[in-house]
Amino acid sequence: MRSTANRIRFPQGLFPELRNRLLQDSSQEAFALLFGQRHTIGDKTLIKVVAAHYPTVDDYESQGLAHLSLKREYIYAKTAEVQQRGDVDTLIDVHTHPFCPKGVAFSGVDDRDEKNFHSWLDDTLDNIHYASIVLSQSDYAARLWERKNGKSTAHSAQIKTQTVVENWPSAKETEHARTPKEMTELQTGFLARSALALGLDTLRQVMDNQTITIIGVGGLGSVIAENLIHSGFQSIHLIDPDCVEITNLNRIVGAYYSDAEQNRLKVEVVTQHLQRINPKAQIGAHPVGIEDESVLPILMHSDWLIIATDNHFSRYKAQELALRFGIPLISTGVNISVEDEQITDMSGEVIIARSGDGLCLHCLGRINPTQIAAEQHKGQFIGNELVRRGYVSGQDVKEPAVKTLNAIVGAMAVDVLLNQYTQRQAHVPVWVYENNGWPCFYPDNGSVLARQKNCFHCN
Numbered sequence: 001m002r003s004t005a006n007r008i009r010f011p012q013g014l015f016p017e018l019r020n021r022l023l024q025d026s027s028q029e030a031f032a033l034l035f036g037q038r039h040t041i042g043d044k045t046l047i048k049v050v051a052a053h054y055p056t057v058d059d060y061e062s063q064g065l066a067h068l069s070l071k072r073e074y075i076y077a078k079t080a081e082v083q084q085r086g087d088v089d090t091l092i093d094v095h096t097h098p099f100c101p102k103g104v105a106f107s108g109v110d111d112r113d114e115k116n117f118h119s120w121l122d123d124t125l126d127n128i129h130y131a132s133i134v135l136s137q138s139d140y141a142a143r144l145w146e147r148k149n150g151k152s153t154a155h156s157a158q159i160k161t162q163t164v165v166e167n168w169p170s171a172k173e174t175e176h177a178r179t180p181k182e183m184t185e186l187q188t189g190f191l192a193r194s195a196l197a198l199g200l201d202t203l204r205q206v207m208d209n210q211t212i213t214i215i216g217v218g219g220l221g222s223v224i225a226e227n228l229i230h231s232g233f234q235s236i237h238l239i240d241p242d243c244v245e246i247t248n249l250n251r252i253v254g255a256y257y258s259d260a261e262q263n264r265l266k267v268e269v270v271t272q273h274l275q276r277i278n279p280k281a282q283i284g285a286h287p288v289g290i291e292d293e294s295v296l297p298i299l300m301h302s303d304w305l306i307i308a309t310d311n312h313f314s315r316y317k318a319q320e321l322a323l324r325f326g327i328p329l330i331s332t333g334v335n336i337s338v339e340d341e342q343i344t345d346m347s348g349e350v351i352i353a354r355s356g357d358g359l360c361l362h363c364l365g366r367i368n369p370t371q372i373a374a375e376q377h378k379g380q381f382i383g384n385e386l387v388r389r390g391y392v393s394g395q396d397v398k399e400p401a402v403k404t405l406n407a408i409v410g411a412m413a414v415d416v417l418l419n420q421y422t423q424r425q426a427h428v429p430v431w432v433y434e435n436n437g438w439p440c441f442y443p444d445n446g447s448v449l450a451r452q453k454n455c456f457h458c459n
């Protein structure tokens, strides 16, 4: 599996917009300046792109087929703007080589100019980082600049978009060409029928370059994990601190009676199940809560986060991390209400919140702060008070759960994920499954329209 330690991640729609605007005139080079937010954990660095600025004609000193330069005042003004804003700390300069159809590379002039600019930036200002992107007509090269022992050096980076269809290939990391043996395996191996349905290109995207992290591997998460592995995903992380109990056996895929007797970890049991289906897949089992710092680098470099927990605190935390790192998120949930031994509601939903879509679990009203407080103070005075006053239900109330509902909603989550690759259907942010009068699926446009506008979290 290829992975670069350095990434630049775009919100939904921005990378195509950038390419269109900069490459519309192929007779001259063009420029844009992005503002980003840098996160470094261990040896991994991510720059989340926050905003794009396109200079006007007057901001250019000169512009031609194979050169450009910007007025100093423009660059100074933008640098000052980054300093003043509290939410960004990185300048990313983007320019084009419109004369280059494919296989773009930074030129010697680019190297010199960027090195000088980075040295100046680093000497002049504290904690403003620098990165750069160059675009040909069909691919890109990207790098981050660092100061080491007083010298500016560049490290290559990979661009990530919310959905693979919005991305372009990196000129540096030429696409991993499959050997004839690998191609035959794809067409005759265990994914042969998936290849027929999804197409080889989609399947290769799913297999080569995508890491999915599932938070919560109970009744929903285990079904999601199994559907992912059957769909060809090769890199999956599972996060869940809990062990298998006897009462879980009615719904956790891959969990056996002996697992409950031995009190084995859910992540361990589900990992084993996935590896039995596809021994080549790389499955990361993390028996911790999502708040544990050890999973941060994994979350930061995931392509999608899928929340499959019924715990409000972990949903809240997952949403916060998705927003912090700009990672697209899928949230799943199910509900069964029973009164007088009769089911009064059986339903589930799948929410897709990509960075840049302008919606999240907060503004959609799917995170309950009182519930989080109760979970955080479980067994303590505050938690007990919240229950006593009727703000939340008791923490030890066991919710009804059935496999069929989990299986339907879990499969639907993976189906809407695959649709982000195939784009067979238009994107819908909230899907609801209701099994009351009769079973039905529908897009919940009402929730989307009624969401709290100008959300503090996702805007």
Ligand SMILES: [Zn+2]
Pocket: 095, 096, 097, 106, 107, 110, 134
């Ligand atoms: Zn150049």
Ligand SMILES: [Zn+2]
Pocket: 358, 359, 360, 361, 362, 363, 364, 455, 456, 457, 458, 459
């Ligand atoms: Zn929001």
